Amino acid sequence: MNAAAFKANFKKEQETAGFEGYKGVMEIIERVRTEGDAALLSYTEQFDGQSPESFKVPKERLEESYDALSYEEKEAFETIRRRIEQYQLSIKYEDKAEGEFQYVYHPLEKVGVYIPGGTALYPSSVLMTVVPAIAAGVQEIHAVTPTFESTNITFAALYACGVENVYTAGGAQAIAALAYGTESIPKVDKIVGPGNYYVALAKRLLFGQVGIDMIAGPSEILIYVDDAVHIDAIVYDIFAQAEHDANARTFLLSEDPAVIDRIAERMDALIDQQSRSSIIHQSIAHNHYRIVDSRESLISLINDVAPEHVSIQHKDAEMIISNIKYAGAVFNGYYSPEAIGDYAAGPSHVLPTDGTGRFSHGLNINDFLTSHAVISIEKDTYGTIAPPAKIIAQREGLDAHHQSLDIRME
Amino acid sequence: MNAAAFKANFKKEQETAGFEGYKGVMEIIERVRTEGDAALLSYTEQFDGQSPESFKVPKERLEESYDALSYEEKEAFETIRRRIEQYQLSIKYEDKAEGEFQYVYHPLEKVGVYIPGGTALYPSSVLMTVVPAIAAGVQEIHAVTPTFESTNITFAALYACGVENVYTAGGAQAIAALAYGTESIPKVDKIVGPGNYYVALAKRLLFGQVGIDMIAGPSEILIYVDDAVHIDAIVYDIFAQAEHDANARTFLLSEDPAVIDRIAERMDALIDQQSRSSIIHQSIAHNHYRIVDSRESLISLINDVAPEHVSIQHKDAEMIISNIKYAGAVFNGYYSPEAIGDYAAGPSHVLPTDGTGRFSHGLNINDFLTSHAVISIEKDTYGTIAPPAKIIAQREGLDAHHQSLDIRME
Numbered sequence: 001m002n003a004a005a006f007k008a009n010f011k012k013e014q015e016t017a018g019f020e021g022y023k024g025v026m027e028i029i030e031r032v033r034t035e036g037d038a039a040l041l042s043y044t045e046q047f048d049g050q051s052p053e054s055f056k057v058p059k060e061r062l063e064e065s066y067d068a069l070s071y072e073e074k075e076a077f078e079t080i081r082r083r084i085e086q087y088q089l090s091i092k093y094e095d096k097a098e099g100e101f102q103y104v105y106h107p108l109e110k111v112g113v114y115i116p117g118g119t120a121l122y123p124s125s126v127l128m129t130v131v132p133a134i135a136a137g138v139q140e141i142h143a144v145t146p147t148f149e150s151t152n153i154t155f156a157a158l159y160a161c162g163v164e165n166v167y168t169a170g171g172a173q174a175i176a177a178l179a180y181g182t183e184s185i186p187k188v189d190k191i192v193g194p195g196n197y198y199v200a201l202a203k204r205l206l207f208g209q210v211g212i213d214m215i216a217g218p219s220e221i222l223i224y225v226d227d228a229v230h231i232d233a234i235v236y237d238i239f240a241q242a243e244h245d246a247n248a249r250t251f252l253l254s255e256d257p258a259v260i261d262r263i264a265e266r267m268d269a270l271i272d273q274q275s276r277s278s279i280i281h282q283s284i285a286h287n288h289y290r291i292v293d294s295r296e297s298l299i300s301l302i303n304d305v306a307p308e309h310v311s312i313q314h315k316d317a318e319m320i321i322s323n324i325k326y327a328g329a330v331f332n333g334y335y336s337p338e339a340i341g342d343y344a345a346g347p348s349h350v351l352p353t354d355g356t357g358r359f360s361h362g363l364n365i366n367d368f369l370t371s372h373a374v375i376s377i378e379k380d381t382y383g384t385i386a387p388p389a390k391i392i393a394q395r396e397g398l399d400a401h402h403q404s405l406d407i408r409m410e
Numbered sequence: 411m412n413a414a415a416f417k418a419n420f421k422k423e424q425e426t427a428g429f430e431g432y433k434g435v436m437e438i439i440e441r442v443r444t445e446g447d448a449a450l451l452s453y454t455e456q457f458d459g460q461s462p463e464s465f466k467v468p469k470e471r472l473e474e475s476y477d478a479l480s481y482e483e484k485e486a487f488e489t490i491r492r493r494i495e496q497y498q499l500s501i502k503y504e505d506k507a508e509g510e511f512q513y514v515y516h517p518l519e520k521v522g523v524y525i526p527g528g529t530a531l532y533p534s535s536v537l538m539t540v541v542p543a544i545a546a547g548v549q550e551i552h553a554v555t556p557t558f559e560s561t562n563i564t565f566a567a568l569y570a571c572g573v574e575n576v577y578t579a580g581g582a583q584a585i586a587a588l589a590y591g592t593e594s595i596p597k598v599d600k601i602v603g604p605g606n607y608y609v610a611l612a613k614r615l616l617f618g619q620v621g622i623d624m625i626a627g628p629s630e631i632l633i634y635v636d637d638a639v640h641i642d643a644i645v646y647d648i649f650a651q652a653e654h655d656a657n658a659r660t661f662l663l664s665e666d667p668a669v670i671d672r673i674a675e676r677m678d679a680l681i682d683q684q685s686r687s688s689i690i691h692q693s694i695a696h697n698h699y700r701i702v703d704s705r706e707s708l709i710s711l712i713n714d715v716a717p718e719h720v721s722i723q724h725k726d727a728e729m730i731i732s733n734i735k736y737a738g739a740v741f742n743g744y745y746s747p748e749a750i751g752d753y754a755a756g757p758s759h760v761l762p763t764d765g766t767g768r769f770s771h772g773l774n775i776n777d778f779l780t781s782h783a784v785i786s787i788e789k790d791t792y793g794t795i796a797p798p799a800k801i802i803a804q805r806e807g808l809d810a811h812h813q814s815l816d817i818r819m820e
Contacts, residue, residue, distance in 0.1 A: 018440060019436045019439075019440070019615070022432070022436065026429045026432065029429075030428060030429070072801055073801055073802075073805065075798070076797075076798035076799075076801040076802055077798075077802075079794075079795070079798040080795075080798050080799070080802065083795060087508075087511060090506065090508040090509075090511070091506055091508075091511075091513045091783075093503070096500065096501055098497075098500040098501075099500075101497060101500070101501075101756060101757070103501045106735040106736065108768070108769055109735075109736075109768070120806065120807065121806070122806055123802060123805060123806065124802050124806065153805055189768045189769040190769040200618070203618075204614065204615065204617050204618055205429070205614065205615075207614050207617040207622070207625065208610070208613075208614055208624065208625030208766065210769070211766075211768075211769030211770060212617070214618065215617065215618030230817070232817055233814070233817050233818060236810055236813040236814035236817055237814050239810035239813070239814070240808070240810040240811045240813075240814040242810070243808055243809070243810045243811070244808075274809065274810055275807070275809040276807075276808070276809065276810065280810070321784055324782075324784075325516040325519075326516065326519075326780060326782075327782045328782060329782055329783050329784075329785060330782060330783070330784040330785065331785050332784055332785060332786035333786060333787075334818065335787045335788060335789050335791075335792040335818060336785045336786060336787045337814050337815065337818060338814075339799065339803065339811040339812075339814040339815050340785075340787060340792065340795065340796065340799055340815060341785055342799075342803075342811060343798070343799035343802050343803060343811075343815075344795040344796070344798055344799040344802075345785045345787060345795070346511060346783075346785070347511070347783040347785060356618065356621075357780065357782065358518070358519070358599045358621075358780065359518055359599040359600040359620070359621030359780055360621060360780060361780055361781045361782060362782065362783065370736065370767065370768065370769055370770060370771055371771045372734075372736075372737045372738060372739055372740060372767065372771060372772065373739050373740070373756075373757040373772065374731055374734075374739075374740040374742055375739060375740065375741050375742060375746045375750075375751055375755045375756070375757060376742035376743060376746060377743075377745045377746045377750060377755060378745060379745050381745075382745040382750065385489070385490075385493060385750065385754040385755070386750060386754070387486075388485070388486035388487075388489040388490050388753070388754055389486075389490070389749065389750055389752075389753035389754040391482055391483055391486040392483075392486055392487075392490065392533060392534050392753050392754075393749065393752075393753060395483065395533060395563055396530065396531070396532055396533065396534065396563075397530065397685070397686075398650070398653055398654075398686070399653070399684060399685040399686065400646055400649035400650040400652070400653045400684055400686065400690070401650045401653070401749040401752060401753075402749075403646040403649070403650075404643070404646035404647050404649070404650040404747050404748075404749040405747065405749050405750060405753075407640070407642055407643050407646055408643060408744065408745060408747065
């Protein structure tokens with residue numbers, strides 16, 4: 001099959017269609033902007049069925065949540081926290097100075113982090129959003145989460161990372177609160193973290209009013225295997241992808257039809273033993289199994305669709321990977337299954353989905369920095385660049401620009 | 411005056427208020443998405459009063475536009491083009507490799523550039539958006555502009571930069587065309603460049619469907635001067651800011667009231683000699699003149715409002731500038747007036763406005779790259795990080811993740 005057909009497959013389930021839902025989300029944003037906490041409370045009652053006494057979580061509840069962890073769990077959080085921090089610091093941008101220019105980076109002052117709540121809690125999402133922000137040097141982190149149990153694993157993870165400002169609010173209303181500020185929740189400079197469809201709409205509508213990391217969609221993975229692969233390991237990789245949610249998708253590719261058949265057989269044998277087998281059954285309905293006819297078509301296909309996760313478990317991995325231009329993240333080899341990236345490898349698991357890796361990247365430390373140029377032109381340089389600048393200013397009819405340049409030529 | 415009061419001044423005219431205009435823009439986007447060129451033509455007739463035979467500009471018209479330039483103009487374009495390119499390459503990100511990670515950058519494949527048209531043409535905007543994209547290695551650049559004269563300076567500048575794909579379309583409809591593709595205009599990966607209110611709304615609504623650089627608002631500058639400053643030079647700097655458009659704003663600050671008075675006097679004396687005096691009269695109504703009482707309050711004020719342009723023409727410039735964290739761009743000293751940045755300094759003049767410098771940065775070469783991590787965990791490392799990963803997977807109830815990790819421990 002060719003890349004175009006594959007790409008059509010890849011996009012068709014996700015294609016943005018119209019602007020359904022926008023009107024409702026605009027109304028939520030407007031009410032939170034103008035009414036503050038009162039609107040936030042009203043929506044929390046309506047959508048979450050909760051009436052928190054105050055949105056801010058008392059520090060004791062964070063601490064109690066952490067204290068309830070086992071020793072091994074505390075150690076696991078700390079090991080992973082340090083590992084993420086170390087990786088993120090290794091890719092941090094540094095100031096540059098070249099001639100009459102400096103280009104300088106500074107950490108953002110106030111960042112809002114959205115942590116999904118509801119039926120399942122994901123402490124790994126806390127680590128994968130908060131640790132890069134702290135490593136960047138962000139002064140204030142404000143976490144919102146629709147998590148209303150008095151103690152819970154999300155609070156524990158936030159405490160483990162040192163986050164003190166946690167608010168029990170979710171959905172578009174929590175995004176609006178972070179964007180504009182309410183009596184309880186301060187206005188932040190940037191909002192990051194994954195959320196549901198309404199969270200995504202609110203982030204899109206508020207882009208530019210506040211910094212926004214990305215619009216995340218359902219998760220996807222492209223796995224490329226050769227005939228030497230450990231069949232059951234791939235089966236669990238596919239199940240791990242599938243158990244995220246009913247919309248998760250796997251694209252399993254190989255040059256060898258027999259491998260795909262063997263994997264499919266073992267999936268059939270093992271699926272009903274999985275604890276989340278009903279979700280897995282739903283999401284593998286969106287899976288795609290493909291034979292690729294050439295290395296070129298594999299690479300063009302990956303670069304065309306920029307999958308969120310690309311897992312290459314193949315003897316020629318190095319060569320293939322060196323040709324990948326667009327992907328959320330690339331997992332190289334047997335000991336880099338996607339699951340290790342979800343928890344502990346180092347790069348954030350908050351990654352661009354649905355082809356957006358063609359223009360955006362996974363959340364990282366540098367998304368918590370902002371930057372600007374300092375321009376310090378010397379008199380001699382000025383003498384060489386002001387004349388061409390004046391010529392263009394004149395053509396644009398901007399005479400005061402021309403005069404501002406001209407007066408310094410005297 | 412304190413920073414909070416100043417900040418209130420700074421934001422009040424620009425504050426996002428409601429979602430007026432969104433409905434109309436959504437309709438434009440939806441029609442272009444579903445009807446393609448037919449919708450694009452219908453909106454071009456409606457909003458621009460033009461019926462182009464084809465949207466794509468024939469190469470000959472670009473070439474003729476360039477040929478109509480004088481020798482000096484051609485030289486000016488080339489000098490500036492080279493200068494921008496050199497600066498942009500000096501700040502380009504480079505791949506990193508650290509232990510079991512690579513972090514790699516690749517140029518975007520297809521970029522759309524919006525070039526404003528209408529009554530005034532700005533070839534400098536062509537250079538300031540297109541040259542960084544080309545320097546980054548973008549393969550295809552598609553420029554849209556509501557510029558319908560058969561030859562013009564915008565086409566000349568595009569030709570000078572080597573852009574071959576130019577389309578006569580503007581407004582929200584041109585943004586939608588680039589985001590979704592039509593028969594004439596291909597779908598791109600990212601859209602950059604300044605535009606009017608409807609362009610900004612379309613960019614916001616399409617954020618995530620396509621990459622978007624930023625949402626630009628009216629221009630602003632903060633100028634800080636001491637008593638040794640060349641009064642008329644500052645007057646022209648203020649007029650240069652003011653002549654952009656009626657919403658442009660200047661914040662002139664000093665510790666010395668006498669300087670501000672002298673500048674105001676000279677403004678009165680010179681304003682009616684300016685060719686764009688009527689626009690200048692309108693926009694200086696939004697100017698703010700302030701005495702700052704301390705160096706600390708100056709710096710906190712700049713960092714709070716993150717002005718698009720900060721021009722420090724003061725003996726203590728170095729010290730002040732080293733404390734600026736948030737700004738669109740900083741202009742240091744007498745020979746770095748903002749006008750030189752508009753045309754020829756090197757950094758793009760497409761800069762974050764209205765406080766958005768607190769979380770975003772001026773357009774540059776790196777906005778035309780995307781990046782991803784390659785994760786190549788070795789067996790030994792795996793042995794140390796898989797156990798904590800498994801503990802968290804278990805707490806999240808993601809058993810297939812746990813098994814995907816576990817099977818590789820054998």
